[in-house]
Amino acid sequence: MKIKVLGTGCAKCKLLYAETQKAVAAAGIGVELEKVERIDDIMKYGVMMTPALVIDEQVKASGRIPPAPEIVSWIMTAAAKASA
Amino acid sequence: MKPKTYQTRAELPADAIPSHSWRGVPRLSLVLIGFAGWWLLYRHLDPFAQWVTYDILKIAASSRLSLAIEFFVFESPKVLMLLTLVVFGVGIVRSFFTPERTRRLLAGRRETSGNVLASLLGVVTPFCSCSAVPLFIGFVTTGVPLGVTFSFLIAAPMINEVALVLLFGLFGWKVAALYLGTGLAIALVSGWVIGRLHLERWVEGWVYEIKTGAGPEESRLTWEDRARAGRDAVKDIVGRVWPYVLAGIAVGAGIHGYVPQDFMASIMGKGTWWSVPLAVVIGIPMYSNAAGIIPIVQALLGKGAALGTVLAFMMSVIGLSLPEMVILRKVLKIPLILTFAGVVGLGILAVGYLFNIVL
Numbered sequence: 001m002k003i004k005v006l007g008t009g010c011a012k013c014k015l016l017y018a019e020t021q022k023a024v025a026a027a028g029i030g031v032e033l034e035k036v037e038r039i040d041d042i043m044k045y046g047v048m049m050t051p052a053l054v055i056d057e058q059v060k061a062s063g064r065i066p067p068a069p070e071i072v073s074w075i076m077t078a079a080a081k082a083s084a
Numbered sequence: 085m086k087p088k089t090y091q092t093r094a095e096l097p098a099d100a101i102p103s104h105s106w107r108g109v110p111r112l113s114l115v116l117i118g119f120a121g122w123w124l125l126y127r128h129l130d131p132f133a134q135w136v137t138y139d140i141l142k143i144a145a146s147s148r149l150s151l152a153i154e155f156f157v158f159e160s161p162k163v164l165m166l167l168t169l170v171v172f173g174v175g176i177v178r179s180f181f182t183p184e185r186t187r188r189l190l191a192g193r194r195e196t197s198g199n200v201l202a203s204l205l206g207v208v209t210p211f212c213s214c215s216a217v218p219l220f221i222g223f224v225t226t227g228v229p230l231g232v233t234f235s236f237l238i239a240a241p242m243i244n245e246v247a248l249v250l251l252f253g254l255f256g257w258k259v260a261a262l263y264l265g266t267g268l269a270i271a272l273v274s275g276w277v278i279g280r281l282h283l284e285r286w287v288e289g290w291v292y293e294i295k296t297g298a299g300p301e302e303s304r305l306t307w308e309d310r311a312r313a314g315r316d317a318v319k320d321i322v323g324r325v326w327p328y329v330l331a332g333i334a335v336g337a338g339i340h341g342y343v344p345q346d347f348m349a350s351i352m353g354k355g356t357w358w359s360v361p362l363a364v365v366i367g368i369p370m371y372s373n374a375a376g377i378i379p380i381v382q383a384l385l386g387k388g389a390a391l392g393t394v395l396a397f398m399m400s401v402i403g404l405s406l407p408e409m410v411i412l413r414k415v416l417k418i419p420l421i422l423t424f425a426g427v428v429g430l431g432i433l434a435v436g437y438l439f440n441i442v443l
Contacts, residue, residue, distance in 0.1 A: 008217070039217060039414065040290075040294050043222070043294045043296050044296075044297045045297045046184075046296050046300070047297075047299065048215065048223075048299070049210065049215045049218070050214065050218055052300070062300050063215065
């Protein structure tokens with residue numbers, strides 16, 4: 001599974017990255033975590049508020065920092081979808 | 085940035101595993117009880133302030149010190165309570181206006197009506213100047229005209245809910261309404277002018293090449309989600325600005341008790357024609373959040389500065405910020421940034437003079 005944190009390096013982007021790290025740890029499954037900082041890469045997802053969270057190429061949140069358990073539930077849903 | 089891969093949870097430090105729960109969703113009844121409690125408290129602030137000043141602190145009535153302390157004890161909870169209520173309300177309202185929805189409303193709009201709508205939407209759509217670049221690209225690449233985009237970008241920071249509430253709380257509804265109305269007018273007219281000038285050639289060429297994706301899936305929010313958005317906004321905004329608010333009220337209290345009324349009148353009073361342009365020129369490079377600027381507004385007004393001059397100063401500080409222009413340099417060429425600053429600056433100038441003449 002691929003998770004991307006989109007953001008141009010603002011303070012909130014770092015917070016989201018940290019929160020996502022926690023969630024990945026809690027989910028306990030193999031996840032590739034990546035920071036996307038180039039603006040044209042960010043725009044590919046149509047995101048207008050940073051930071052944003054992308055799981056398996058789907059924008060899950062933008063302009064806010066979802067708490068780790070919420071991210072965990074998305075990871076679990078995406079994992080179930082991927083194995084189905 | 086190199087992707088980081090975690091295979092098992094054992095590889096991670098223990099504190100990376102979340103222990104808190106996020107299920108504390110506020111129920112509707114809780115919101116109602118909270119609101120009733122708020123109202124009850126708010127209604128009793130005046131006797132409370134008198135009780136603290138004269139019965140607890142035992143300060144002689146109608147001394148300068150008693151005036152200052154009563155002002156502080158009354159205004160602090162009043163403004164903080166107003167702020168909490170409004171930020172909560174605005175948080176809920178904003179959950180209805182995502183940038184995606186706003187963009188859809190504005191795409192392909194005719195200029196004049198587009199400018200009006202964009203200025204209004206700028207007030208209610210969540211915005212942070214750190215996201216100005218993705219927002220700008222997202223707007224102009226999906227058919228929102230340049231001038232309409234600017235109306236939005238000008239209104240969003242200029243009309244700030246914290247400033248609005250503080251002005252209302254400290255100076256009354258007239259000053260708050262003036263700020264709201266003139267802020268909207270500046271955003272509307274400036275965006276319209278920029279649109280008429282047809283400055284698309286001063287937008288960096290690569291911006292129009294970008295393929296903007298579909299954006300996040302529309303999430304269906306329940307009322308509980310919206311209440312949570314309101315609560316998060318309170319935590320975030322009130323949690324960040326309360327020290328500035330208290331500092332502002334303390335300054336105001338000092339002025340209320342001690343400083344003679346027309347201290348600033350000679351420098352920033354109505355009679356001094358150059359005070360408005362000076363206020364704007366000083367205000368543009370200054371950058372402060374809305375809550376930080378209110379103490380200064382309070383001090384200036386209290387010492388006899390003219391309302392138009394102070395309003396112009398405040399708008400140029402929060403509406404035109406150097407950091408935001410630096411951020412926008414990524415997508416705009418320098419002539420367009422200067423035009424933008426110039427047009428908005430002139431608008432603010434006009435507002436300053438207008439109020440100094442009319443009031």
